[in-house]
Amino acid sequence: MLQGIIGAFGVRVPVSYFMSLRPNPSLFEIGLATPMSSIVQLILYLGFMAILKRREKQ
Numbered sequence: 001m002l003q004g005i006i007g008a009f010g011v012r013v014p015v016s017y018f019m020s021l022r023p024n025p026s027l028f029e030i031g032l033a034t035p036m037s038s039i040v041q042l043i044l045y046l047g048f049m050a051i052l053k054r055r056e057k058q
Contacts (some may be wrong), residue, residue: 003044012037
């Protein structure tokens, strides 16, 4: 659940806001915030799983 909040409010909202501030923003550029958020959420998930596996081995 925390990864979803980080992805939405930590990545998607700021990236879409900053993309809209650029001169002549297009909907495509603003929409790139969604895949960027998904990539960050995937990295967080994989990192968490790696930490859990490392703890499990100890």
